[in-house]
Amino acid sequence: MCPAGRTAFIDGVRCVLSLSLERASLVHRLVLLCALWVPGLAVAQPSDPLPGFDLQRLQLEPSGLGSLVVGTGRTLDPGIVRVSVQGHYEHLPLNFTRAWDPGLNVVGLVENKFSGHVTAAVGVLPWLQLGAQLPYIFGQRGEPFLRTPPPNGRGLDEPWVSVRLAPLQVKHGAPLNAAVELAAALPVGQPEILGRDAYAVNPKLQLGLQSEGAQLGLELGALLRPRHDLSPLTRREQDVVGSEVRVGATVTSRGMNSTSTRPELSVLLNLPMQGGQPSGEVLVGVRKHTVTGLDLYFLGGPGVGTAVDMPALRLLVGASFATGEVD
Known part of the structure; x- marks a missing residue:
């Protein structure tokens, strides 16, 4: 005091x-x-986490009749089974700062992604084929964007099953190949690593023309899945992941003997239905018949457009085995 x-x-x-x-x-x-x-x-x-959705937008063609990624309306003969295994690399598959030329950017929420796919198809009836695709994410790496952390990690990706009905077949005397297919994702996978949609279905119409040495294919379809608006995270309008119309076209050669080489060119176009940006891919592949029933192949090419989930570059290498004659 x-x-x-x-x-x-x-x-x-x-x-x-x-x-x-x-x-x-x-x-x-x-x-x-x-x-x-x-x-x-x-x-x-607190961070702003990404919503759960499937980042993998590529659907493989399990029968391999035609392109590796575009159907031509053909089905495997009854009792024929084809199984394939492929390694898959994607560069910048999720990039919030992409300009028109994605190759100019070197960082992204997912910069590099490595995954593997096992596909299988079986001919059930002359006009009916069943297929499946099981992907697995071996690893992905990226950099944080503002307050959004990258979805680093590994685990099961979203599997798909499909059923194809082909009422018109050139091998049965029709002037062209025509088929309808319904593919659906199974409700498994890990959404925290962008490996699962709440639901996803992919109906398709496939048309094809073929000769002894070459074939043309056109595929019209739609990917139907939940809509996710990413613009609050990206600070850019029209960064939306959701349903889209899909168009694919391919021209491929046909293997006429056990040692022939099959080049192919496929173009994929994605048109958003719920907002977002259109995108596309140009994929060039080479398939080599080695011994009876065994093929080795390579497929790759750039992505085009400013869609937030379009990879700047995609590369696949794989091998397939069939129990009977295919192409």
């Missing part, structure tokens, strides 16, 4: 100075505490 009444003047001054120093020390401690506490708040700020 400060002395009162007749206390000497000098003692009063000392008391006031002492209280002032105590208060200054208390303020200094409070300032120091805030300085340590505020950065902690900044670090603890």
Whole structure:
């Protein structure tokens, strides 16, 4: 306590100075505490996670009759089974800063993605084929974007099953090949690594013309799945992942003997139905018949457009085995 009444003047001054120093020390401690506490708040700020959806947009052709990615309306003969295994690399499959030329950017939420696919198809009836595709994400790596962390990790991707009905077949005397197919995703996979949609179906109409040495194919379809608006995360309008119309065209050669090489060219076009940006891919492939029933192949090419989920580059290498004659 400060002395009162007749206390000497000098003692009063000392008391006031002492209280002032105590208060200054208390303020200094409070300032120091805030300085340590505020950065902690900044670090603890919540992130903006990505919604769960399937980042893999490529559907493989399990029968391999025609292109590796575009159907030509053909089916495997009854009892014929084809199984394939492929490794798959994607560069910048999820990039929030993409301009028209995605190759100019070197960073993204997913910069590099490695996955594997096992596909199978079986001919059941002359006009009926069943197919399946099982993908697995071996690894993916990216950089955070603003407050959005990258979906790094590995695990099961979304499997697909399909049924194809082909009432018109050149091998049965029809002037062209025509088929309808319905593919659907199974409700498994890991959404936290962008490996699963809540639902996804892909109806298709396939048409094809073929000669002894070459064939043309056209595929019209639609990918139907939930809509996710990513623009609050990307700060760009029309960054939407959702349903889209899909158009594919291919020209391929046909293997006429056990050692022939089959080049192919396929063009894929994706037109959004719920907002978003159109995109496309140009894929060039080479397939080599080795021994009876065994093929080795390569497929790759660039992605075109500013869609947030279109890879800048896609590469596949694989092998397939068939129990009977295919192409």
